[in-house]
Amino acid sequence: MVKKACKTCGALVMKDICPTCHDSKLTENWKGRVIVIEPENSDIAKKMGIKKKGEYAIRK
Numbered sequence: 001m002v003k004k005a006c007k008t009c010g011a012l013v014m015k016d017i018c019p020t021c022h023d024s025k026l027t028e029n030w031k032g033r034v035i036v037i038e039p040e041n042s043d044i045a046k047k048m049g050i051k052k053k054g055e056y057a058i059r060k
Contacts, residue, residue: 005030005057010048012055020052032058 004026005011006018012033017024035055039045050056 002028003055004028005060007060010050010056010058010060012057020054027060030057030060034058 001014003012003014005028006013006021006023007025007027008023009018009021011018011020012030013019013026016026018026033055034044034048036042036045036050036053039050039053042050045051048056
């Protein structure tokens with residue numbers, strides 16, 4: 001199964017609904033990924049607006 005990126009928050013998911021923001025707008029057309037472990041201490045997470053740990057697409 002192919003991972004999909006949520007168009008709203010960028011989370012990479014394998015379901016039909018994003019568990020991070022509960023949106024169903026997903027795309028299979030994404031590039032790059034970032035894995036956030038501690039969003040409160042990550043400058044990249046802050047710049048991308050990520051508040052929960054997980055795997056996110058860089059471009060969606």
